[in-house]
Amino acid sequence: MARGTVALVSGLALLSLVFIVLMAILVSLSGLAPEGSDRLNLPEALWGVLMRTLDSGAVGGDTGWGFRLLMLFVTFGGIFVVSTLIGLLSSGIDAKLEDLRKGRSRVIETDHIVILGWSLQIFTLISELSLANANRSNTCIVILSEKDKIEMETALAEVLGKLPRIRLVCRTGSPSNMADLGIVNIQTARSIVILNSIADHGDAQLVKTLLAITTIPRSHPQPYHLVAQVQSPKTLDVLKLIAHDDIEPLLTNDLISRIVVQTCRQSGLSTVYIDLLNFSGDEIYFREEPALCGKTYGEALLAYNKSAVIGIQTVNGDIQLNPAHERRLQPSERLIVISEDDDTTYLNQSADAPIDYQAIQLTELAPAAAEHTLILGWNDRIETIIQLLDQYVAPGSSVMVVAEFPSVEVNLSETTLHLQRQTVSYQQGDPTDRDVLENLNLTKYNHAVVLCNSTLNTDQADAHTLVTLLHLRDICDRHHHDCQIVTEFLDVRNQTLAQVARPDDFVISEQLISLMLAQVAEQKNINAVLTDLFSPEGSEIYLKPAGHYVASDRPVNFYTVVEAARQRGESAIGYRRKASAKNLAQSYGVVINPPKDQPVEFQPQDMIILLAES
Structure with a gap:
């Protein structure tokens, strides 16, 4: 009994079998049989004893007092022995169902996405991952957290509802426990996102989780693709020692601080970031364009109608946002572009962009004043x-x-x-x-x-x-x-x-962190772009008055705006309408990556969104 349900059921099953066989032999040897029936051979006796053991009502049809008394004893034996066996089987099944309810069964998925931990960010994160994988069939996202499985499933269903083409699997366990990581089949996951809230005592839990993951041998030839929130910059060196290049850390506190600072000085900037980071609109892609090899970055800015060029990824993987416009593209270098999808990034058929040079009016910006x-x-x-x-x-x-x-x-x-x-x-x-x-x-x-x-x-x-x-x-x-x-x-x-x-603007920190995690989980190289984009060094996103670039008294196409920004050493990627700045349905007036051939008539308070050094 101390060995558990399996041993107990096995023992009782053996005892029941012995009882049935012994009673069948006794019936066969004693010659007892129902009145009017011939003597039962051993197979018939086994069947009769088995039926009366399993069904106490079967004894009611017996005839002959000797046979009745013997079958009554068999029935009592069935009540005490076999019924106990059936009860144990029922309890064992209930225990197994309870174990499944608790989320302790092993996940058999491969090439899935694993999220370790639970926080408010998980809802936006899963929503974005579902959008990113909309063109993939049968994508599975597995969540491992110390929360109860039913609580997680209920919360996800209430907030997210039914997600098309996405299966959510929840498991209860510790993300830093190797046995629990084995439950979610971590070694075959496509990507792994580690949530790390302030309540988790800084980065201590993150370090433990990474140590547990890297101890488990990878089942795929590709290395682990790990994305993690990091609270302190001091933790970065430790993470690199553990996971080397397999991990893409996001210094979330630092990134949100930068966004707060940049947004407080430029209304509408957070909406620009959200549009760039979510998967429902235009996104950042890397594209190798052999036809532009040897061309300058300034020429590449005007080479696409439905994509906005923002930088170059060198052969060794370095990111250069808004580089010098005279810089020429080298073989195997990739352009960093903003586009609706990777299949909408194609070159213009015409070599010359339709630029209205007369509409360009570059006005000197006033010197910065104390703030x-x-x-x-x-x-x-x-x-x-x-x-x-x-x-x-x-x-x-x-x-x-x-x-x-x-x-x-x-x-x-x-x-x-x-x-x-x-x-x-x-x-x-x-x-x-x-x-x-x-x-x-x-x-x-x-x-x-x-x-x-x-x-x-x-x-x-x-x-x-x-x-x-x-x-x-x-x-x-x-x-x-x-x-x-x-x-x-x-x-x-x-x-x-x-x-x-x-x-004037919002910074929804948990949402922005979720969007960044989702982007890096889908494209590892995006992390380097985000790090460069939010860094004070180099080029960042600015919103500057449209009247400082083009005339506001007539329609101009966006090719003209891009050319005006290019002449200042900047990369234009969109604009913001002041008239729609309070309208949520119109993204607070922000338009990212507009078609360059469509005319736009700017009003005096409209802004151009661009990458610039200041």
Whole structure:
């Protein structure tokens, strides 16, 4: 009995068999039989005893008191022995079903996508992966988490519903346990995404998970394709020691901080990033174009009608976004393009692009002026945000931080943060308190950033952010002050609620992280592009007035806009309509990769979206 269900069932099955055989031999040797029947041979006796053992009602049809009494004993034996065996079999089946319900059965899939861990990002991540694999039949995504299997399946069904051509399989277990990784057949997975939330004690759990994965031998000739969230830059060296080139780390805190900084200075930028990163619109592709070999990068910018060129990938894999326009493409180098799909990237038939040179008017940009930024709230990214902001603003700028911590607990200074272009000050106060905001003299600030509190749960953090945003917008309206307000949210569903307060832009951190994870899971090389794109060094995405490039009094095609940007050493990839800046249905006016041959008539406040160094 101590050996478990299998041993117990086997023992009882053997005992039942012995009982049936012994009783059959006794019936056969004793010559007992129903009245009017001949003596039963051994096979007939075995069958009769078996039937009466399994079915206690069978004894009711017996005749002859001797035979009745013997069959009654057999029936009682069946009740105590065989019925116990049947009960154990039923319990064993129930136990196995319960084990399956708990998500402990082995996954038999191959070439599947594995997600390790669970967080709010998982819903956007799976949604994007399903879009990316829409042209593949029978794609399987396996989730391994310590959450209950039924809870995971219920949550996914409620948020995502039925996903076409995608099968979701949930398993309960620890991502850092080798046995549990074996359950999801990790060694045959196409790609592996490791979620790593702040609640997981930084990167310690991530390191353990990677050690467990790399210990399991790969079943495919291709190496592991690992994508992981990393909290601290100090962890990168450890990850490379463990997984070498098999892992693509995403420094999520650093990336979100950069997006917050860039977005607070350029309204609409987060929408540009979301359009580039999701799989429902235009995406980033790598394309080798032998016909353009020897041509300059500036010529390549005008070589496609339905694709926007943004850079070059060298033979050794280095990424160059918006390189010098005189740079010539070398053999085997690939262009980095934005296109609706990889099959929509084809060269123009005509060698000369239809450019309206008379519509080009390059206006000198005004020199940068000092900027004053207000940061409301506090999270782990605050110091990084201030340091990054210092790399963009003009000398003489300032930043004010308002949070609930006492001043003695906060160590923000120009010396500590190594600031060169701006001063920093701190004031204790609750950002959701109207009186605190009224006393800040908001009219002196050019930009305001409302940060979410990562120590609260998602709903509470976003609720505090919404309250702060509502007060902030109302105060600015009453003073007729045009302050650009950027708001950070955790849950994308709260973006609709925030429309009432008319923020200039959103940074939905969990959504952006999910989009980046999905992109890198599908294309490993994308990580290098994202790292370069969000880095202060080199070229980044900017939104600049359309009137500084082309005339606004007549329609021009986008070839003309690209040429105007090219003459400034920039790569134009789209535009933003000011009239639709508040319209969610029109992507807040953002248009990425428009067909270059279609005319566009720009209004004075419209912006050109381009890659530039400043």
